[in-house]
Amino acid sequence: MQMEKHLKVSAIKNGTVLDHIPAEQLFKVIDILGLSCISNQITFGTNLDSKLLGKKAIIKISDRYFESDEINRIALIAPQAKINIIQNFKVVEKRVLSIPSSIKGIAKCMNPVCVTNHQPIETLFTTITDENELKLLCHYCEKITDKENLKIISNN
Amino acid sequence: MSRNLISIQDFSKEEILEVLKMAAGFEKNPSQPIFRDKVVASIFFEPSTRTRLSFETAANRLGARVIGFSDAGNTSVTKGETIKDTIKMVSNYADLIVMRHPLEGSARYASEISPVPVINAGDGSNQHPSQTLLDLYSIQKTQGRLDNLFINMVGDLKYGRTVHSLLQAMSHFNPTFLFTAPEELKLPNEYKEYLRKRNIRFEETRNLSDGICQSDILYMTRVQRERFTDAIEYERVKNVYSLNNSMLDGAKPNMKILHPLPRVNEIALDVDNSDHAYYFDQAKNGVYTRMAIITKLFS
Numbered sequence: 001m002q003m004e005k006h007l008k009v010s011a012i013k014n015g016t017v018l019d020h021i022p023a024e025q026l027f028k029v030i031d032i033l034g035l036s037c038i039s040n041q042i043t044f045g046t047n048l049d050s051k052l053l054g055k056k057a058i059i060k061i062s063d064r065y066f067e068s069d070e071i072n073r074i075a076l077i078a079p080q081a082k083i084n085i086i087q088n089f090k091v092v093e094k095r096v097l098s099i100p101s102s103i104k105g106i107a108k109c110m111n112p113v114c115v116t117n118h119q120p121i122e123t124l125f126t127t128i129t130d131e132n133e134l135k136l137l138c139h140y141c142e143k144i145t146d147k148e149n150l151k152i153i154s155n156n
Numbered sequence: 157m158s159r160n161l162i163s164i165q166d167f168s169k170e171e172i173l174e175v176l177k178m179a180a181g182f183e184k185n186p187s188q189p190i191f192r193d194k195v196v197a198s199i200f201f202e203p204s205t206r207t208r209l210s211f212e213t214a215a216n217r218l219g220a221r222v223i224g225f226s227d228a229g230n231t232s233v234t235k236g237e238t239i240k241d242t243i244k245m246v247s248n249y250a251d252l253i254v255m256r257h258p259l260e261g262s263a264r265y266a267s268e269i270s271p272v273p274v275i276n277a278g279d280g281s282n283q284h285p286s287q288t289l290l291d292l293y294s295i296q297k298t299q300g301r302l303d304n305l306f307i308n309m310v311g312d313l314k315y316g317r318t319v320h321s322l323l324q325a326m327s328h329f330n331p332t333f334l335f336t337a338p339e340e341l342k343l344p345n346e347y348k349e350y351l352r353k354r355n356i357r358f359e360e361t362r363n364l365s366d367g368i369c370q371s372d373i374l375y376m377t378r379v380q381r382e383r384f385t386d387a388i389e390y391e392r393v394k395n396v397y398s399l400n401n402s403m404l405d406g407a408k409p410n411m412k413i414l415h416p417l418p419r420v421n422e423i424a425l426d427v428d429n430s431d432h433a434y435y436f437d438q439a440k441n442g443v444y445t446r447m448a449i450i451t452k453l454f455s
Contacts, residue, residue, distance in 0.1 A: 113280050115261040119239050140261025141282055142163065144346065 008058075009045040015062040017084040017091075018074075023047050025077045026057035028152045032073050032106055033066070040064045052080065060086075068095075073106055075099045076127075076134065077152070099127055099134060107136055110149040114141035123153070160267040161449055162276045164285040164321045169328040171452075172292065178448035179293050179441070182217075186444065189219025191454060197250035198224035199242070200277070201233065201257045206417060206439050207277050207286070211254045214446035223250060240269050247272045252453060273453040281317045287416055288321040290445040294438040295326075295373055298412040302329040308367040310336040311377035311397055311422055313343040318416040319377060323347055333358035334367040338393045340384060364397055369406040374399070374432075376415040376422050400424035404432055414438050 021029055026046045029035075035042055041062040050056035071083055075097040085093035105122040116123045116138070125136035125145070136145040161167070167175070182188065196215040200208050204226070212222050225231055233242065239262055246253055247270045255266055256277040263276030263283070278284045296302050307326060313319050313335050323333070323343075333351070335343045335358060342360065351358050361367060368374065379397050384390040398421050399413070412434040415423060419435070427433050 111260060113258070113260050115239070115257075115259040115265050115279075118259055119262075119265070121265055138261065140264050141280070143260070143282075 008048055009043050009060055011089055012041075012043070012060045012062045012086055013089055015040070015060065015064055015086050016066060017086055018059040018061075018078075019056070019082045019084065020050065020052060021057040021059065021074075021078045021081050022053050023055035023057045026059070028077050029057075029059065029074050029081075031152055032077070033070070035059070035061065038064065068098075069100070071095070072097055072100045073103065076103060076107065076136075076150070079134070099129070102126055102139075103136060106152060107145065108151040108153050109136075109138045109141060109143065110145040110151070111138065111141050111143040114138055114143065116140055159453065160274045160276075161285050161453065162263050162267050162274065163283045164288045164325045167285070167289075172289065172325060172328065175289055175445065175448045175452055176293050176296055178451060179289075179444040180297075182444040182447040182451075183441075186217055186447070188217070188447075190451070191215075192219040194218075194220040194251045194454065195249065196220045196222050196224075196450065197246045197253045198222055198226075199246060199253060199255050200224070200226045201228040201255075202278070204256055204277065206442060207256065207284075210439070210442040211275075211277060211286070211446050211450075213443050214450055215254075217443070218447055218450060220251075220450070224254075239266060243269045243274075246270075252450065275449060275453065278317070281315055283321055284317050285321060286442070286446055286449055287318050288325050289449065290438065290442045291318065291322050291375075291414060291416070292325055293441050293445045294412075294414055294434060297441065298434060299372055299410060302326070304330050304332075305372040306332045306334070306367075306370050307373045307375060308334040308336060308371040309343075309375045309377070310364060310399075311379050312341045313337040313377070314341040315380070316377045319343075319375070320347060322375065324350065327351065327354050327356055331356065334371070335360045336362070336364055336367060336397075338362060338379075338389075338396070340389065340393075341379065362396075364399065365403060368403060368411075369408070371411050372408065374407075374411060374413045376413060376419070376435075378415075378418070378420055378422055394421050398422055398424060399427055401426040401430055404430055407432055 023046050044059040046057040047055045083095040084091045103125045109116050124139040128135045215222050243266045252273050254275045254277050258280050260280035260282040263279045267274040309319050381390050411432050413432050415435040
């Protein structure tokens with residue numbers, strides 16, 4: 001018997017597909033990329049079965065392409081995400097994320113007495129990979145924010 | 157060359173040695189009014205005795221005039237003025253800003269806004285680099301060198317900003333460290349990792365009498381009551397980490413006791429008359445070191 005194969009999230013003609021996003025990070029990815037503020041057509045699915053992640057999410061954005069600097073920002077929360085560039089329903093380019101050396105204005109410093117949590121200042125971190133775990137060193141208070149304490153600043 | 161002094165890590169080994177050399181020159185001749193045309197702003201959003209007074213003395217001895225405040229309660233900060241606006245305004249009036257603020261990272265932020273040099277006089281429990289430089293000056297002056305010394309740091313090694321900065325600065329000079337602290341106030345792992353990466357030897361102990369005989373420098377810090385969740389544990393620990401004169405019997409003749417001050421229980425008054433006591437001279441060295449820092453940033 002032939003298995004029926006169909007897409008859970010319909011294909012787009014042109015644009016960008018972000019695949020292999022951990023399901024629980026979907027809305028943070030939407031937030032970081034500011035997707036709720038753009039007028040392009042966006043479809044997404046979440047809690048889809050994934051061998052790699054258990055449950056994954058996928059986002060398809062029509063007629064929108066991202067610069068590397070822009071898309072690499074999601075490496076913080078979805079390091080295994082795959083980026084497919086679609087033209088005329090075909091994947092014309094596959095990209096993997098690389099962790100940027102610095103992160104500006106996306107994450108919140110976990111130190112409650114850091115100046116960035118009290119004054120109108122954009123946060124700035126240097127990324128450190130320590131024992132395969134990504135950590136953020138605050139440019140201002142010099143304290144480390146680890147993945148467990150990572151909070152994303154909303155773009156809305 | 158650094159334009160500001162925000163974190164001790166902003167200064168290279170050479171820059172640190174240059175400041176110490178200049179400080180020695182100012183100690184020989186403390187009145188050198190070379191900056192008569194300069195105005196130094198001393199803005200303290202948090203209480204301070206030694207740091208503020210020694211910075212202001214240093215600026216006065218260099219001939220500069222000093223403006224500022226020692227209590228943010230009398231300023232527009234109470235009306236909700238941001239750090240940015242305060243710094244923008246103060247930098248219109250002064251040629252250099254000395255700032256203490258309770259928020260960590262505030263000095264780095266101020267230095268990015270200010271067109272004139274900024275000196276961090278303490279930002280919360282983060283950094284206090286001028287204290288570190290005066291500690292280094294005191295160590296060099298009493299030991300005749302900075303290299304290959306045995307340094308015993310005692311007390312609150314978890315939260316003490318002077319401990320962390322001194323440890324980083326001394327790492328240029330191949331020290332051996334002994335960290336003497338109760339379990340609750342042990343040196344955080346990130347600093348131990350920092351030392352391991354640089355192949356710097358260190359040991360840890362909970363017993364104050366363990367390392368006194370080997371030490372060249374006994375760096376005492378205050379064990380603060382508010383750091384303990386258990387009041388009984390504080391009462392037990394505060395006496396364990398109290399140094400008295402009888403404990404100094406086996407100490408090396410060159411051993412000196414340093415303390416960033418203020419002290420409470422951790423050094424008994426009978427130590428004050430010992431040849432090993434150096435903490436008040438250390439505070440005096442703060443003026444020469446701060447004259448050197450101001451001069452370096454003006455040059």
